Amino acid sequence: xxxxxxxxxxxxxxxxxxxxxxxxxxxxxxxxxxxxxxxxxxxxxxxxxxxxxxxxxxxxxxxxxxxxxxxxxxxxxx
Numbered sequence: 001x002x003x004x005x006x007x008x009x010x011x012x013x014x015x016x017x018x019x020x021x022x023x024x025x026x027x028x029x030x031x032x033x034x035x036x037x038x039x040x041x042x043x044x045x046x047x048x049x050x051x052x053x054x055x056x057x058x059x060x061x062x063x064x065x066x067x068x069x070x071x072x073x074x075x076x077x078x
Contacts, residue, residue: 015064
C-alpha cells in the first residue's frame with residue numbers, strides 16, 4: 001500500500017508541475033527538470049501507477065483526485 005500512496009502523491013505532483021509549466025513559461029527549465037525526476041520515480045512503481053489510473057478510469061475522475069483509499073476500495077487485492 002505504500003507504493004500506492006507514493007504513486008498517488010507523485011501523480012498529484014505531476015499535475016501541479018504540468019499546470020505550472022502551462023502557466024509560467026519562465027520557470028520551465030527547473031519545472032521540467034523536476035518533472036523528469038518525478039517521472040523516473042513513477043516508473044519504479046508501474047503496478048501502483050496502473051492501479052491508480054485504473055481506479056481513476058473506473059470512478060470517472062482524474063488521477064490527481066484519486067486517493068490511496070479509493071484505490072484500496074476499488075482494488076482490494078492490492
